[in-house]
Amino acid sequence: xxxxxxxxxxxxxxxxxxxxxxxxxxxxxxxxxxxxxxxxxxxxxxxxxxxxxxxxxxxxxxxxxxxxxxxxxxxxxxxxxxxxxxxxxxxxxxxxxxxxxxxxxxxxxxxxxxxxxxxxxxxxxxxxxxxxxxxxxxxxxxxxxxxxxxxxxxxxxxxxxxxxxxxxxxxxx
Numbered sequence: 001x002x003x004x005x006x007x008x009x010x011x012x013x014x015x016x017x018x019x020x021x022x023x024x025x026x027x028x029x030x031x032x033x034x035x036x037x038x039x040x041x042x043x044x045x046x047x048x049x050x051x052x053x054x055x056x057x058x059x060x061x062x063x064x065x066x067x068x069x070x071x072x073x074x075x076x077x078x079x080x081x082x083x084x085x086x087x088x089x090x091x092x093x094x095x096x097x098x099x100x101x102x103x104x105x106x107x108x109x110x111x112x113x114x115x116x117x118x119x120x121x122x123x124x125x126x127x128x129x130x131x132x133x134x135x136x137x138x139x140x141x142x143x144x145x146x147x148x149x150x151x152x153x154x155x156x157x158x159x160x161x162x163x164x165x166x167x168x169x170x171x172x173x
Contacts, residue, residue, distance in 0.1 A: 005073060005106065007113050010063040012053035019065070019072040020052075021045035027096045028158045033131035034094055038158040052077065052094075062117055066106055073101040076110040078117055090118040092128035095136065107136065111143055119173045126172055132164035133157060145170045 010016050021042055028040045036044070056063050060081035066074045074097040082089050092114055097106045118126055130136050132150060134157075141147070145168040154165035 005066045005068055005109065007064055007066045007109060010053065010056070010065045010075070012050065012057060016053065016065075017046050017049050020049040020063075020075060023072055023075060023096055023098060024048070024094075026098060030099055031134055031158055032096060033133075033135065033155060033157060033163060034096060035155075036158065037156065040158075055081070062114070064110055064113055064117075066110055068101065071098070073098050074106040074110055076107075076114050078114045080121060080123075088123060089125045089127060090121065090123040092126060095128075107139055108143070111139070115143075115170075115172055122173075124171060124173045126170045128168050129165045130168070131155070131157070132166055134163075135166065137166060140168050143170070 010020070024034060024036065024045050025040050025042065027034055028036045028038050052061065052063060055061050060079070062078045062080065064076050064078070065072050076095045077093040079091040079093055082091070092111070095107055095110060115126060126145075128140065128145070130140065137147075148167040148169055150164050150166045152164040153162040155163060157163050
């Protein structure tokens with residue numbers, strides 16, 4: 001199904017910031033553990049994405065979006081800026097899919113595209129983390145990621161209460 005969608009690299013524009021802000025607000029409101037608490041103010045969400053898109057313009061990350069027409073159905077960020085002793089590594093962050101698009105292959109398509117970009121950038125290792133409660137462990141394991149371990153009580157859930165996080169890795173390229 002995701003093959004009918006359009007995956008693109010996102011660049012900074014007022015519309016892109018608005019689309020991304022709406023997506024992260026929806027994700028947090030629905031319990032997604034993506035570093036923010038509910039309710040997430042549009043100004044805070046917009047400032048986050050503006051900063052992230054500035055980092056993308058500097059080549060420190062790539063932000064991908066998948067569109068259904070003019071609707072941003074999902075996004076993922078590939079973090080490329082790593083310490084000097086880790087030029088072979090990239091990190092997956094902020095994988096989000098709009099609620100009405102879940103179960104349609106959006107997240108999987110975004111992850112495959114991010115992995116391909118990482119390989120093109122000469123990376124041989126991908127890492128990521130996901131919440132123990134309500135995270136995307138099944139997706140990541142289905143894509144060949146290996147769990148390195150779990151850290152209990154790592155972060156607050158968007159509506160309160162602690163959740164653990166699972167650290168994943170995958171050799172690529």
